[in-house]
Amino acid sequence: MKSRLKEVPVGEAVGLVLAHDLTVIDPGKYKGPLFRKGHRIRREDIDDLLRIGKEHVYVLELAEGELHEDEAAQRIARAAAGSHLALTEPKEGKVNLVAQVQGLLRIDVEAVTAINRVEQVALSTLRTHTPVEKGQTVAATRVIPLVFPEASIREVEDIAARRGRPVVEVVPFRPHRVGIVTTGSEVYHGRIRDRFGPVVREKVEKYGSKVVGQTFATDDKEMIRDQIRAFVDQGVDMVLVTSGMSVDPDDRTPGAIASLGAEIVTYGTPILPGTMLMIAYYRGIPVLGLPGCVLHDPVTSFDHFLPRILAGEKITREDVVTLGHGGLLHFC
Ligand SMILES: Nc1nc2c(c(=O)[nH]1)N[C@H]1C(S)=C(S)[C@@H](COP(=O)(O)OP(=O)(O)OC[C@H]3O[C@@H](n4cnc5c(N)ncnc54)[C@H](O)[C@@H]3O)O[C@H]1N2
């Protein structure tokens, strides 16, 4: 049986779903809907309905196997939401997923596509790996028609359940203790003032981590290497080495990181600016070589990888090579 219209006295309409818009006219002041089609009538609405002359209303009777849009949206949102997300109350068939903590948004992109293949379902999200703030809406779902087949919702629920991981989740950042090694003889000898330290510190602290020390090295491979090792010996959770990442004879940072015997995940990323970034792990601790552009470009490859690492991800070569599509942030 399909849903159908039914006339009921307003007194008996509480909890039922209005089948059409109800318009109120206040002469000279307002003309517009008092309640919209799909509104679930509440006890406190009865006086308003009687005041505009409605003693009876048309309501929708849902048939077996049919859901109201609000309930359908709620079930999709519940199926998709993983940890650290809250659902808003449904409104006009729409439910938002709101981050409950600051952290890294992780999306199962394939699952989102599979869910959107189900007819008349819409699930939209921010891009995966976006750093999000507490209170930020990270995804929203809605169904298109007012009355929705429950079978389609079950299809969505099955897709989500089969993936074995949340479709949408927020992973909180873990506080890291960070050491900065600033390279460059011009900075070491005081020919120019260090501007890299403050830039990196601000980015790290924005995500709740702490810079526990900054040391300075000339363009000398051994000196840079020893300062990285000293931070790791001291027990930091991450080392960031600034500049000296290019191809000039005085660019010693990649060689210094390699000479530690670190596992080099990548020297080079398909994100621009920030192509000359290095990601390595030394005794399990992430060591990043930051190219000069991190100093002068507001958004670079570093801004992509930093939140992922702070959320506990171990970056792989595959993670890096798949970033070319959309990796052109701007020309530099
Ligand atoms: N032939 C090529 N040249 C360059 C390439 C390339 O692929 N081939 N890549 C370019 C790209 S992209 C970038 S990014 C930079 C990489 O720069 P470096 O990491 O080597 O940075 P430096 O040359 O050491 O420094 C750049 C600039 O910034 C000043 N600087 C560095 N550290 C500090 C600091 N702590 N405080 C203030 N200022 C600092 C430094 O004095 C230089 O002027 O290479 C391109 N070239």
Ligand code: MOO
């Ligand atoms: O590597 Mo530069 O790091 O693209 O601007």
